[in-house]
Structure formats: C-alpha cells, structure tokens
Amino acid sequence: MPAVQETIDQVKAIDVDQYKYGFVSDIDSEKGAKGLSEETVRFISAKKQEPEWMTEWRLDALRRFQTMEEPNWARVDYPKIDFDALYYWASPKSVEGPKSLDEVDPELLATYEKLGIPLREQEILAGVEPKNRVAVDAVFDSVSVVTTFKEELKKAGVIFCSISEAIREHPELVKKYLGSVVPVTDNYYATLNSAVFSDGSFVYIPEGVRCPMELSTYFRINEMNTGQFERTLIIAEKGSYVSYLEGCTAPQRDENQLHAAVVELVALDDAEIKYSTVQNWFPGDSEGKGGIYNFVTKRGDCRGKNSKISWTQVETGSAITWKYPSCILRGDNSVGEFYSIAVSNGYQQIDSGTKMIHLGKNTSSRIISKGISAGKSSNTYRGLVSAHRKASNARNFTQCDSLLIGQDCGAHTVPYIESKNASAVFEHEATTSKISDDQMFYCLQRGLDEEGAVALIVNGFVKDVIQQLPMEFAVEAQKLISISLEGSVG
C-alpha cells in the first residue's frame, strides 16, 4: 500500500507538530468592516455590488442575530468570541471579482501551487482527455479568486461560479433557493453567516445533466483577525448528478480565527449530490494555542422523490469543530448518507455528527462515523435520527466507532433517536476501541516502525469511509490522517 509508505516517509520528514499548510502568503490585502454593525453589512454588500434585496436580506439577518444567544450545548470549551474585534472583509488587492488567470496576482497563484491546488486548466491534447480533471473555485479570505473550467461546464449547462457572481448573474435562482434549506434564523452562527457571508461557491446542475467533472472549492484564510464566512449553494435539478469537494487550510497563527459557514444543498426528483469535505484548517499548536474555530451549518434537502444526498467528511483540522452535515429526507424514497472520519490530536475539540430527518415515505439513511482521538483531544459524535409521523417505512442504520490513542483523550457518542411512526426501523451500533499493545507489537514484529504501525491500523479503521471519497482524494485523505496523528504514540 504505497499511501502508507508515503505517509511514513512524510511523517519522518516532518519535525514535531508541523502543520504543512501553516505558511502565510505576503499579499497586499484590503481589510475592512471591523466590528459587527449595519455599516459592516452594508460595506460587504456594496463591495460585492449586490442588489438591494440581498442587502435587505443581510440586514434582516443581522437584526435577528442581535437578539440571539450563543448556544452552549456542544461539548466544546472556548473563550467568548468578541465579534466587534473581528474584521469581516479581507480581499487581495489585485482582485476585483474573479477574472482570467493571467490577471491574478502571481503570489496568489504561487500560494495555490504550494497548496497543491491546480488553477491552470489542463489542455485537452489531440482529443485525449486527461484523467481526473477537477474544476476549482478558489476562495481566498473573503473573495473568490478564480474559478476554472467555467466555459467547459457552461457547455453542459452547468453553472459553477462564486456565490457573489451568482447573486449578480442568476438572482432568480439565488432568490428561490438561498435560505430555503438553512433558514436565516436556523441557529446562531447560521444567522451570523447570513448577515456577513463573504464568498463561497454556487453550483446549478440543469435537469438530466450528469456534471462532466468533479467540482471543488478550496478555502484559504490568510489574513489575521479575519473571520471567513463561506456560503455555498448547490442545486441539482431533476435527474441530475454532481460530485463536489471542498478543501480548507489556514496559516499557523497564535490567535484563533473564525470560520462560520453555511452550505445548502437542494436535490430535486431523482437527483443525486455527493458532497465531500477534506477539512484541514490549522488545528492549533502542540500547546493548544491558535487554530480555527470551525462553526459550520451544512444541510441538504432531498426535496424531490428518489433523490439522494451523500455527505463524506474527513475532519483533521481546526481547534474546534462544530458541524453536523444533515439531510432532510422530504421526497418519498429519498436517501441520505453521512460518512465521517474525525481525527483529533493535541488540544483539538470536535463535536460533530449528522441529522437525518425522515419526512417522506420509504426514506432511508445511513450513518458511518469513525472518530479517532489522540493527544489531549476530545472527540464527540452527536447525531439525530428522526422519523416524522408520515414517514412510513423509514429506515436508518447508524454505526459509530471510536478509536482512542493514548491515555489523555476522550471520545463520546451522543445519539438521539426519535420515531413518531411505528413502521420506522432504526438501528444503532457503536464501538469504542484502543489500538492495543498486542496490535502494535504484532506490526513491529513484522518490521513496521511505530508510526507505520499506527498509520496501518488507523487506515484499516477508517477504510469504510475512505472508500466513499472520490478516488483522487482518497489517497490524499489517508496521508492527511496519518500526518494528523503524527507523534501520538511513544
């Protein structure tokens, strides 16, 4: 298995707790909108040249936010965030809305190159299509820098652009769907996001179209004291299919940074959306200093019959993760899936899981969650499976496995199950295990070193979920997991 070997090599090459993506790009940046106020909201809206209805939508959210209390039910602990000390807007100066690649600041391009994100579209040579082509929307702090393969996708009728552009160019779609899955007042951070969201991606797949390539958005926070408020909206019309992947990294900084995102997915009749996340925000240093607060609301609405939404997430980064990608199974026969690997090391805190809300008839859902805790971290799975009165024959299978490495970490499982329909069948299985000394000794006796042995055992533990990732990212995710656990033994 080359991935494991590569992992071992990489781990060896790195000193203790080195976050690979922790560099800061020296980019002339414009920062604005400090503090949370009507002025800030108007500033952002003006920057993005938004129509009046959007500005009003934001202001409404702000007013509602100001009446809300921060929730405290999650098993995470952090000092109160001072929303007035944050900047809500930071943009590389050279960027005034996405444009052609030739006009983008070379330093920005270099940043993405360093992160391994392809922004240059591969040429199609003599009719031979290169494999693994992926269209990328690159979001840097508050703005989308560039979106690749737009023209080619357009030919298939697919719209893939930044949400800012979509608000300007496709207002009818945005108006119809924005906030229709995650209402403005859904929760504290979603409401905040609705007021001050900066950029994110917009995807529209027309009826009957199978999106010709993987779509992905790559989020990067660079500026200090700046919150990133991602907003993503994906709409799959009847009978369409799309696979989408997001990745995220941030520089290594001493202070905590806030990323509060809202992602909404809508799948109409017979449509399928596969949404994968490889989250690698800076997790803080070995003392627990710095790192990203990742407070995210992700929800998919299986609005049409026979629709399907599948979430796959690999969470290795962030100081705090608070995230529950969910599915509303509204359409009859709709299917929701959640596959998750959450790795915590150092002082990381993860409270993550999913909600499967069964509303339609014959709906089914599947949850596979693999939590790995090491160091002094805390890792909680929190999930809700519910069947509405009318959700006859709802089916759910949940499996939550936790793996502990070392003595000082914690794993918790908090499943909620509610059934209001007698024909619903919900199954829940949970296990907690440790990498045993016997397993370690066995691997060492065969010649693997300690890190190689942990990598192998962990890769075995997460295999069911890794298999759900798009091929191109599966190997990457395996490597990432091993690197995150580096130094967790011995």
Next chain:
Amino acid sequence: MLEIKNLHARIAEDGTEILRGIDLKVNAGEIHAIMGPNGSGKSTLSYILAGKEDYEVTEGEIIFHGENLLDMEADERAVAGVFLAFQYPIEIPGVATMEFLKTALNAQRKAKGKAELSIPDFMKLVKEKAGDLNVTMDMLKRPLNVGFSGGEKKRAEILQMSLLEPSLCVLDETDSGLDIDALRIVSEGVNKLRSPERAMVVITHYQRLLDHIIPDVVHVLSKGKIVKTGGKELALELEKNGYADFIEAA
C-alpha cells in the same frame, strides 16, 4: 547465530520471575525444539526474543549475529532477521492481508536500504508463496486474521515468514488449533524454509509437530530453566513418560 546466556526475566508489571537462567546456543541451519509443560516460560522466551515490552530482563544477554539483541527495538529485531510466528495471531481489522504483507515487506526492504517491490513483482511473489500454503486470493483480500479459522491464521503466519525470509524463525505453538491436514500443510511450509543459513526455534507441547518438523536438538524447559537437552529421541521419551520427571528435577 543465536546465543542466550544466563537469561533471567520477569513480568514488568508485577515482578513475577519467569526465566531463571537460560543458556541456549543455536547455529545456522539447526532446528531446536523447546518443549515443556504449561507455565514453564516457553512463550515468554519467544516474546523476549522478539522484543515484547511486557518483560524485564534482569540478568544475562542475547547475542544475535554478533549483536546484542536486547539493545534493539522490536522492529529493529525484525529487520535484523528475527521472526516470531505467534501462537495467537493478532487481528488487524480493515487491513487486507495482502496490504499487510506488502507494507511489512516494504518496511523491511526500506530499513535495509532496498527499493520497494513494484506491485507486479510483489503480486508474483505472493502468489507463488501463497499457493504452496493453500492460501487463496480470497483469503488475501480479507482483513488480516479477522474471522480466520485456526488453520488459516497459522498458514497466514507461515506465509509472512516465507515472504520476509528471516534468519531466525521462532515458532510459538504453531501446532495448536490445527487439524491433521492443516498441520501437514503448515509443516511442509516450514520445512521448505529450512536452509543452511536459517535457524529455527520450535516451541511446542507435543511431539506430534516434531514428526513433521524434525529437530536437530530438543530442550526441555521447566520452571524457567533448560533442564535437559538431547536429540530428537528426547521428544519421544517425553511423549511416553510426560514431564513429571523433569519437573521434579527442576
């Protein structure tokens, strides 16, 4: 090749003394059988050779290829050529047997400064070795030792041994849990690995394994000491009279 001198060891956790002065010399090409009743320290000896951390050596030394084995970590010993076929092989969920074999082989090659085997070369090698041991492709795709029958587990151990080509093979109760047919397959696998450059230490309760794997020397271990050493006929004698005489002697 291997020389154990006055080895004393105890369980690290509670200090229980298990080995009380073992002396053993094994030359390349030889097969030594170690027999003895339950609790005599046979398995402990195999774990100490392989470097398990649960034991503490209080006295004595182990020289392997001229080096002090006790100074080396478990993985270093493996790379140096020590292989332990476990009495109870450990399950590694989610890791296909094939994947495990490849990872182990390449880890050792890398530690020795050799290039990793290419996938086709590796597949060819595994297929050849697996065939001899009646290990099917289906079994190689299953997670290592998970849900394996007793026979499958032991065959998987010997397959690893034949791939990794150690210079010292320690077989801990390899016959336990095997039916007659499985015993024959496993023994044939072991016999195939006999070579002038390789030594084996075969730990067993019963003579029956030694009908298949014929030892050059037989030792009787009792209460942490070797109390008698002889040729292969010693095993037959034990089979007939039991260990009682030796327990008295110790």
